[in-house]
Amino acid sequence: MAMILVIEVLRKILFTKEEKEAGKKEFFEIFKILEGELGDKPYFGGETFGFVDLSLIPYYSWFYAMETFGEFNIEAECPKIVAWAKRCLQKETVAKTLPDQKKAY
Numbered sequence: 001m002a003m004i005l006v007i008e009v010l011r012k013i014l015f016t017k018e019e020k021e022a023g024k025k026e027f028f029e030i031f032k033i034l035e036g037e038l039g040d041k042p043y044f045g046g047e048t049f050g051f052v053d054l055s056l057i058p059y060y061s062w063f064y065a066m067e068t069f070g071e072f073n074i075e076a077e078c079p080k081i082v083a084w085a086k087r088c089l090q091k092e093t094v095a096k097t098l099p100d101q102k103k104a105y
Helices: 002-013 017-038 051-070 079-089 092-097
Strands: none
Touching: 017 051, 017 079, 051 079, 079 092
């Protein structure tokens, strides 16, 4: 559900200044909720990489594009999410399957 909202917000980021600002606000509201759920755990399921992590990590490939088009910095606003993504990328299977952010852009 949250990722459907993220996709909808991305559409807003690409349009008018007012829509872009509203989109950024919604985007960070969603990611703040995700950060709250993550808390201080390394992964959403706790100590092990699980289904929620597997479902969310593909969106990391689009962070560079979102930041570029949206003119914002995800790590500055949601450092726990970026740290989580970097932990996920330490897993060989994740690193081998995700496209590079600049190639996705």
